[in-house]
Amino acid sequence: MSRRQTVAVVVGLALYALLPPFLKNYGVYLMTLLCVYVMAAMGLNLVVGYAGQMSIGQAAFFGIGAYHVAILMKLGLPFLAVLPLAAGSCFVIGLLLGFPALRVQHHYLAFATLGFNVLVYLVLRNEQGWTGGTFGLAGIPRPTLFGVELDGNLAFFYFTLASTVVLALLLAWLLRSPWGRAFAALRDNPIRAESLGVNITAYTLLAFAIGAACAGVGGAYYAVLVQYIEPSAFNVPASLMMLLAVIVGGSGRFFGPLVGTVVVVLLPEWLRFAQNWYLMVFGFAVVALMVWLPGGVLSLADRWRRARR
Amino acid sequence: MADFLQLVFSGAAIGAIYALAALGFTLLWQASGTINFAQGEFVMLPAFAMLFFLKVAGAPLWLAFLLACVVAMLILGYGFKVVVVDPLLKHGVIPLVIATLGLSIGLKSAVKAGYSAEAQPFPAIFPDGLLALGTIRVSYADVGTLLVAGLIVVGLQLFLNRTLTGRAMQAVAQNTESARVLGIDVKQMVLYTFLINAVLASVAALLVTPAYLAKFDMGDSIGLKAFYAAIIGGFNQTRGALLGGVLVGVLENLMGAYVSPAYKEGVALMLFLVVIIFKPEGLLGKAEERKV
Structure with missing residues (x-):
């Protein structure tokens, strides 16, 4: 990352952190929700952008994480103990689901994850005994961190923001490691990567499982943010939104999911005036965006640079 | 035993409808590498087009169906190809998949907001009543559905294998470059595929809507089953789609009746996972070589 980019990221982050005290409750909630979705989208970017696979089941893992937290925290376990459990379960389920699907062709994972999402729903x-069925689970407590209760919306926002940054740093480190570079090789030319000794299936499978674990973490934060969860929040449309977030922002770019999540979460808020029609506008806007900018919003910068030369 | 056979038969009927959608899906994939995630909406839209012609224009059902076919060929065939697929295909599979996902959301929401969110009744195309075959009784609707779907699949097979155009289309599907060298008008053949897909979706709509009603999200389930049916049967085989569709329909019906109706929707996924573990190219498919 160049120096200018580093400065931009730090300034952007500082602005993001300084804004909430001036917002009403709903604003703070939206900004926390953005962080939560960014976690899941960053995981998905690993799968879509770096490993070059399609996954339409991210919301299922998100839901698995959320239900872990809801069920176990109501039994009295602390959040920090449940979090690794949620991530671990998603990782293992990701391995089990990805193994058959990734043995064959790239688009098979898309169908497998799509069906998996339906099944989880x-x-x-x-x-009902475990999940409360369509009534969902209410009264999920906010976490307590080393004796500090995070009941307030602002306190919880900062906790979530800090966790998102930590997760982002972890993923950045992962992608810079030799292991992460093998990913890029995979996506750019799988056959050449294989001939250089990269085990395609193993790497892709791990990318998928790590992406699933990120969604589990995001889901865990989601559960304690909204404090009430029900199945429809984790159905296929939610997965599509996450996938769109990654692609719209620019898949395979580290900050792509960030930009994309902002678009996908905030655009429906802005389009509220269109009421019933907003999803239609949104859907066709996605088609138009893909036709004009298949590389996502962040590819605008490249295009502009190329045009200047 | 009679119950079992009856379940198998009605499952086969719904499976034949999945097969029609799956067939269009496979054809698009073979000819142009398009994975259409809006395939379910391609069935939903003609259903509403038919309703429109029936109610607003007061047309009889056969005319409404023909008009819906024409509209589908124009919009879901030609329009879809020119506006969405052509500009995107050169960027690879993923942008196209996302665009068709967006299209699916857009079409669904347009019908929901512009027409109705409620399920709409649709006139029956086959007479009511039951037909006794030995000890089992099957409805005329199921028999009719199986017959129509079967005829369409056989007709399509004959067209693809016996006519010059059909064989040219197959050549394009197998190897686009060689086909071009042989003087086949590749663009024309790909366009035919899109038009055939639109007609297949319209027929599926005509068969499925009387029983399952016209609803903006009716395509969700059909689209997903169509993918699975296509892969289970073999993505590169036309016959495979039929086998896959019928298999999914029958097993779903049996699962719903004997095990748990709540998990009926999960059957196709399970079957899909089992098939790709043991025979990744699908039951009737042939393994494909990779191009470096």
């Missing part, structure tokens, strides 16, 4: 809806 059915389980959440039907297994």
